[in-house]
Amino acid sequence: MKSAGQQGLQEPATCKKHVDKARPLSERLRDKSAHIAVLGLGYAGLPMAIELGRAGFVVTGLDINDERVRLVNEGRSPVSDVSDADVANLIKTSQLSAVNKFDVLAEADCALICVPTPLAADHSPDLRFIEAAAESIAAHLHPDMLIVLQSTCAPGTTRRVLVPMLEASSKLRAGEDFFVAFAPERIDPGNRQYTVVNTPKLIGGVTPQCSELASLLFTSIVEHLVIVSSPEVAEMSKLVENTFRFINISFVNEMALLCDRMGISIWEVIEAASTKPFAFLPHHPGPGVGGHCIPVVPFYLEAAAHEYGMAARLIEAASSINEKMPQFVVAKLERLLAKRGKRLGEARVLLLGIAYKQNVNDIRESPALRVLELLTKREAHVAYYDPHVPSATCDGMVFRSLTSRDLNQEHYDCAVLLTPHSDVDYCSVARQVDLILDTRNYLTRMGGTEVVQL
Ligand SMILES: NC(=O)c1ccc[n+]([C@@H]2O[C@H](COP(=O)([O-])OP(=O)(O)OC[C@H]3O[C@@H](n4cnc5c(N)ncnc54)[C@H](O)[C@@H]3O)[C@@H](O)[C@H]2O)c1
Secondary structure (H helix, E strand, O other), X not given: OOOOOOOOOOOOOOOOOOOOOOOOHHHHHHOOOOEEEEEOOOOOHHHHHHHHHHHOOEEEEEXXXXXXXXXXXXXXXXXXXXXXXXXXXXXXXXXXXXXXXXXXXXXXXXXXXXXXXXXXXXXXXXXXXXXXXXXXXXXXXXXXXXXXXXXXXXXXXXXXXXXXXXHHOOOOOEOOOEEEEEOOOOOOOOOOOOOOOOOOEEEEEOOHHHHHHHXXXXXXXXXXXXXXXXXXXXXXHHHHHHHHHHHHHHHHHHHHHHHHHHOOOHHHHHHHHOOOOOOOOOOOOOOOOOOOOOOOHHXXXXXXXXXXXXXXXXXXXXXXHHHHHHHHHHHHHHHHHHHOXXXXXXXXXXXXXXXXXXXXXOOOOOHHHHHHHHHHHOOOEEEEEOOOOOEEEEOOEEEEOOOHHHHHHOOEOEEEEOOOOOOOOHHHHHOOXXXXXXXXXXXXXXXXXXXXXX
């Protein structure tokens, strides 16, 4: 990976529209002649870049990952939510281009920061990528520029980390000479019902004028904007949304462990509880939580609580329950095999779906990798099938997905459905296995194959 400021190979985008920089930014946002730079062409940044390009803005995507830059310029999408055609159409009309060279920021009217916000090894927030992005922008900061941070972060990051870094190398002041807002990305990869366009956009500007300018930008692509009183409210809302889900999933996961002991179906229990027309919101158990958001974001909230002298006890408890789920999956599989007189260590096990969620190619924090690791340590003979994930590294070993042809030629003692994808024919998979442990309650009857729910 290149450092943010390093020069790369790509040429900056050529902005085809005639842009009169003397006109105020608000006017250029209204008539879409403003030039937009999106830093980070990943699951959050690329869909945003595509929508802005479609709306009529000239968009330059900046990324330190040369491979992503190359793919986008070739009209190919590196993320599962955006099709190659979506990218290719905008590349063809020069509405979108990608670069790894940051001096294009000198020409940009708006910079959207969509870089990763992972956790450090000790589970504390790792702001390296935001800081690198801020440094790149600061080097090219100019009057009237709008900077919107979209990466998930703790309350105060926009005002206390981003703004001082931007102001450090010039006399320009946020809210007066240039504008800064936090507008969290709320995208749910794989969700066809809610997209960038119809998911309401939260906007918290450093000043009311910052909010107004950010609103002018987003109003061209998002149906409903929600302006909140400060960046801190927007930052905190994003953490609360994701942590709400993390904690609720841990609750049903714990109930799944209990129901398993009681011999009751957790799935039937949730279905029954969901008939209450108010005050119950169904969540579903599974092999754990994955992705770049749900397992990560609660620790940003926990760190914020610590900063204010509070312990976020529910987050700790939820995390320890969710982390137990892969072990539970393996233990349940072992029990099911034992009933058939088979030891786990001699079983041929097929894992179905290792992406962290349905219909995506993202394996970050996927609990399926932990199941794979545990089974390998127990010396089971493990293979996986995931048409969205051709290969994966787990515990230092590289695994490659079976092809659908391989599947029809091999027989397995059991399969574990970890992440169902809608383009997989599970009936034909079932013909090759005697038993399926379904951790998502996705399958119904599968001919002669026994299907057991988590
Ligand atoms: N993935 C999701 O479902 C999702 C949903 C909502 C919010 N978010 C948030 O969006 C942010 C980005 O997540 P993502 O999933 O898109 O990550 P990602 O890894 O898919 O994409 C981030 C991209 O940023 C690039 N990058 C890193 N540092 C850079 C820099 N200094 N300048 C330019 N590019 C840089 C990386 O190379 C990468 O291509 C995170 O804060 C995440 O919490 C993600």
